[in-house]
Amino acid sequence: MPQKNKKAVTTATFAPRNLNVSDAAQYLGIGPWAMRHLHWDGIIRGFFIGRRLLFDKNVLDSYVDNLVKESARG
Secondary structure, X not given: OOXXXXXXXXXXXXXXXXXXXXXXXXXXXXXXXXXXXXXXXXXXXXXXXXXXXXXXXXXXXHHHHHHHHHHHHO
């Protein structure tokens, strides 16, 4: 009996847009507690889904861009 053609199952790899505290800290090159303090001090906005504190990667990029602009002003 001939076999039916099976479609290959592929898994999409993607970079998540929202990062948890550890991943956001690693993305910025700082420790998790420093990341929490930036959030607690209102410097970087985060949001909760359930009990998980998450950070939008675009917000983290904007934070770094602003740091670079401020340091360029000297």
